[in-house]
Amino acid sequence: MKILVPVKRVIDANIKVRVSADNSAVDLNNVKMSMNPFCEIAVEEAVRLKEKGIASEIVAITIGDEKSQEQLRTAMALGADRSIWIEQAGNIEPLSIAKLLKAVVDKESPDLVILGKQSIDGDNNQVGQMLAALCNMPQGTFAYKLEIEDGRAIVSREIDGGEQVVSLALPAVVTTDLRLNEPRYAKLPDIMKAKKKPIDHLTPADLGIEISSSLKTLSVKEPAGRSAGVIVNSAQELIDKLRNEAKVIS
Amino acid sequence: MSVLVIAEHNNKKLNALTGNVITAAAKIDADVHILVAGNDCSAVAESSAEYDGVSKVLLADKPSHEHHLPESLGPLVIEVATNYTAILLAASTTGKNLAPRVAALLDVAQISDIVAVEAADTFVRPVYAGNALATVQSNDSIKIITVRTSAFDETASGNTKAPIEYVDFALEQDSSRFVSENLAVSERPELAAASIVISGGRGLGSAENFQILEKLADKLGAAIGASRAAVDAGYVGNDLQVGQTGKIVAPDLYIAVGISGAIQHLAGMKDSKVIVAINSDADAPIFQVADYGLVADLFQVLPEIDALLS
Numbered sequence: 001m002k003i004l005v006p007v008k009r010v011i012d013a014n015i016k017v018r019v020s021a022d023n024s025a026v027d028l029n030n031v032k033m034s035m036n037p038f039c040e041i042a043v044e045e046a047v048r049l050k051e052k053g054i055a056s057e058i059v060a061i062t063i064g065d066e067k068s069q070e071q072l073r074t075a076m077a078l079g080a081d082r083s084i085w086i087e088q089a090g091n092i093e094p095l096s097i098a099k100l101l102k103a104v105v106d107k108e109s110p111d112l113v114i115l116g117k118q119s120i121d122g123d124n125n126q127v128g129q130m131l132a133a134l135c136n137m138p139q140g141t142f143a144y145k146l147e148i149e150d151g152r153a154i155v156s157r158e159i160d161g162g163e164q165v166v167s168l169a170l171p172a173v174v175t176t177d178l179r180l181n182e183p184r185y186a187k188l189p190d191i192m193k194a195k196k197k198p199i200d201h202l203t204p205a206d207l208g209i210e211i212s213s214s215l216k217t218l219s220v221k222e223p224a225g226r227s228a229g230v231i232v233n234s235a236q237e238l239i240d241k242l243r244n245e246a247k248v249i250s
Numbered sequence: 251m252s253v254l255v256i257a258e259h260n261n262k263k264l265n266a267l268t269g270n271v272i273t274a275a276a277k278i279d280a281d282v283h284i285l286v287a288g289n290d291c292s293a294v295a296e297s298s299a300e301y302d303g304v305s306k307v308l309l310a311d312k313p314s315h316e317h318h319l320p321e322s323l324g325p326l327v328i329e330v331a332t333n334y335t336a337i338l339l340a341a342s343t344t345g346k347n348l349a350p351r352v353a354a355l356l357d358v359a360q361i362s363d364i365v366a367v368e369a370a371d372t373f374v375r376p377v378y379a380g381n382a383l384a385t386v387q388s389n390d391s392i393k394i395i396t397v398r399t400s401a402f403d404e405t406a407s408g409n410t411k412a413p414i415e416y417v418d419f420a421l422e423q424d425s426s427r428f429v430s431e432n433l434a435v436s437e438r439p440e441l442a443a444a445s446i447v448i449s450g451g452r453g454l455g456s457a458e459n460f461q462i463l464e465k466l467a468d469k470l471g472a473a474i475g476a477s478r479a480a481v482d483a484g485y486v487g488n489d490l491q492v493g494q495t496g497k498i499v500a501p502d503l504y505i506a507v508g509i510s511g512a513i514q515h516l517a518g519m520k521d522s523k524v525i526v527a528i529n530s531d532a533d534a535p536i537f538q539v540a541d542y543g544l545v546a547d548l549f550q551v552l553p554e555i556d557a558l559l560s
Contacts, residue, residue, distance in 0.1 A: 016513060017378040026382050038495075094350070095359055118495065123377055124362045129320070129350035138321050138426035141347050144488070154429065158488045159343040160442070160497070161260075165429040166319070172425075178478065178495060179488065214359045218372065218385040226520070229541040235554035238526065238544050246524045246541065248446070248503040249470060249559075 001148070001170075002057045003046045004110035006101055007039040007075055009068040010121045023219045026121075035071045038116025041176040044183040045146060046114055047079035054148050057081050059108060063100055065089040069199060076194035077186035084200045088211065094122075096211045098130035103207035105135050110171060112153060117142050117175035128175035138168040142177040251335035252281040252305075256327065256348070257298050258340045261288040261316065264297040266443060267340050269404035274397045275338045276303045276405065277367035283308060285330060285417075287323050289316035292414075299412040301405050307412050312420035317428035320348040325421045327352045334392060335370065341396035341498075342442075349396045358390040363498075365401035379494045379517035399442065400500035400521065434489045441490060444473035446503045449492055449519070452479035453508020453529065453548055460485050462552050463507060469559045475499065475519075477509045493518035508548050511536025528552075 011017060012032040020027045035043075049055040060075035060083040062068045072083035086100055105113065118125035132139035140146075140155025144163070147154040153168045158177050168174075186194075204211050232238045242249045253275045258265040268284070275282045284298040287310040295309040308330055314322050327348070331337060337352065339345030341363045353360035365383070366374040372387045373395065441447065448470065450463050460474070467474050475492040476485065492499055494517035504522035509515060511527070511534055519525070520539050527540035530547050537543040544551060 011378070013514070017381045019382050026378055093359055095354060095357070098354060120494070121378055123379065123494065124350075124360070125346050126350035126353070126360050126362060129347065130354035130360070133324065133351040133354035139347070139351065140426075142343060157343075159431075160489060161433040162487060162489050163432045164317075165431070167427040167429050169425045179482065214388055214390045215361070216387045216389070218387055220377070220382050220384050223376075223380065223383050223520075226525075226539055226541070229525070229537070229539075229543055231537070231543045231545065233544075235544070235546075235551045235558060238542055238551075239555060239558040241542055242503070242524070242526070246503075248524050 001049070001055045001111040002059065002108065003049065003055045004059050004061060004105065004108060004113045005042050005046050005075065005080060006061050006113070006115045006127070007043060007071050008036045008062060008116070008119045009033050009064055009071045010036045010119050013037050013120055019220050019222045023221050025217070025220050033067070035074055036116050036119045038118060038176050040183040041178070041180050042114045042116050043075050043078050043080065044181045045176060048181065049148065050079060059084065059110070061086070061101070061104060063088050063092060063097055072199055073194050074186060076197040077191040078184065082198045082200070084202060086202050086204065086207070088204055092211060093213050093215055094124050094126040094130055096213065097127050098134055099209050100204060100207060101127070101131050102134040103209055105131070112171060113173045115173070115175055117177055128173050132173040135173070137171055137173050139173045139175070140166055140168050141175045143174050144177050144179040146174055146180065251279060251333065252283050253279045253336040253338065254330070254334045255282055255284050256337065256339045256345070257284050257286045257294060258342055258344060259286065259288060259291060259294040261291045262293065264294045266404060267342070267399040268298065269301060269407060270399035270402040271338050271340050271397045272301050272303065272405040273402040274364065274367055275336065278336045278370045281305055285310065285327070287315045287326055288318065289313050295414050299414055300407040300410060302407065302409060303405060304410070304412045307414045308417050309414050310417040310419065314420045314422055318344050319426050319428060320351045321423050321426040322421055323348055324351045324355055326417070326419050328355050329419045330417060331356065331392065336393040336395060338395045338397055341398050345396045349394050353394040356392060356394065358392055358394060359388060360394045360396070361386065361388060362396050363398045364395055365398050379513050380520065381513070398498055400498055434487055438467060439471065439473045441473045441475055441492070441497050441499060444499070445501050446470050446472035447475045447499055447501045448472045448505045448507065449475035449477065449509060450480055450485070450507050451477035451509030452483065454480060454485060457485045466552065466556055466559065469556070477515050506536050506540070507552070509536055510534045511539065
């Protein structure tokens with residue numbers, strides 16, 4: 001079984017963003033970048049399937065500028081066999097990402113595509129679902145458990161009310177949720193070996209895809225701040241304030 | 251041109267958050283239609299027909315729609331999508347599962363989790379865990395939108411009754427099969443819609459200790475929430491997780507107990523009207539967003555609060 005794992009380079013999850021002075025964008029200058037946490041979970045799940053003997057090949061893929069190759073090296077250090085870098089700088093909308101990935105799916109014919117449910121920059125939660133639609137594949141989103149049985153992916157999903165299990169014919173798209181697994185750290189020998197694993201360099205033109213966009217960002221602003229709060233000194237004081245000052249309880 | 255809201259429901263009952271989606275929809279165009287897709291769900295259609303501003307309900311009542319699988323509902327929505335200027339869904343797990351699939355089938359963008367409608371083509375949405383708000387303008391002929399329901403009030407209902415029209419379309423497919431479901435059952439208000447939420451974090455220490463919060467919740471008529479740490483540790487189920495990738499809530503009162511206030515948790519609750527933090531660590535980031543902070547051992551103060559609420 002071949003697994004395709006799209007990964008994304010994003011701002012590190014521990015960093016609080018700042019908005020640029022002209023309100024045009026988030027300021028990413030000199031900010032630490034890392035692999036999107038949900039993508040790390042996707043890579044880990046693919047590697048576990050390979051360790052179980054279910055998957056035979058893991059191909060990592062990313063779309064971005066030349067720095068995003070770092071994330072491919074990380075994916076290969078964690079266990080991906082090879083990777084694909086689609087060179088495209090700047091912002092690219094989820095539909096265009098899905099179209100590029102579809103072109104790669106058409107070339108590679110993976111049995112499974114595993115990707116993060118959302119990236120922590122755009123928080124869109126769209127690419128997996130769009131890719132599934134374009135490829136006419138079933139989708140198992142927000143997965144907290146994944147099993148492969150008799151040519152189908154059994155995906156246990158976190159939903160608003162609790163949990164749901166669906167059975168998907170392969171090839172299928174699965175998006176990862178937080179509790180699917182706890183990703184491992186890359187070991188130094190594997191990081192060294194990953195430098196020798198191949199990265200295929202493609203452009204959208206190579207894939208016959210023209211990047212389009214239909215969304216224009218007019219501004220990016222910080223949300224209104226909250227006014228400073230107060231420290232209370234007892235449960236009594238707290239309840240008094242909630243009753244008489246904030247008037248949110250009776 | 252009319253807008254279409256896809257109702258959020260469980261086949262038996264309409265989810266009241268649909269009323270919040272209708273409010274957002276009406277800002278795009280005053281003429282709102284509702285699509286109810288499910289199985290044995292005529293009661294949901296009846297409830298949908300009662301909202302102000304709704305002029306028509308489309309009812310697609312078929313066994314293949316029962317579990318709201320996007321592989322079934324996607325083609326259905328495409329079938330009815332012509333002539334609408336926008337299609338809106340709640341940014342629930344059902345809505346987030348379906349909306350992007352519909353958008354890709356229509357070859358248009360999808361706009362996720364909007365918190366405001368500035369114009370029929372311009373929307374505000376949170377990015378970077380809600381640390382920035384982006385205003386985006388779409389030039390697509392049909393906008394596919396998921397709505398952060400906590401950012402909109404509910405539309406009034408009960409004053410009107412729109413006609414219900416049957417939609418015969420149903421696609422049989424076997425690529426995705428429903429296997430099973432395990433839903434939490436509770437008498438408490440639903441987390442996403444509650445006006446008071448009391449939320450526990452790693453500091454609670456165990457599933458048993460969450461019962462202390464439950465007692466308080468009962469007295470306050472509150473819903474229970476939890477941080478990711480508490481869910482990961484198994485103290486409560488995932489359906490209670492509040493945060494960037496869990497539920498987004500904005501109640502009148504949010505009480506965070508034993509929650510440190512990581513960026514990802516704040517993303518899920520920082521629009522609450524009043525925030526209370528109870529934590530023994532005076533440096534916990536949660537105190538930066540709290541209106542009232544109590545630096546104390548939660549095991550000492552929670553019983554005190556319980557006594558004061560009697």
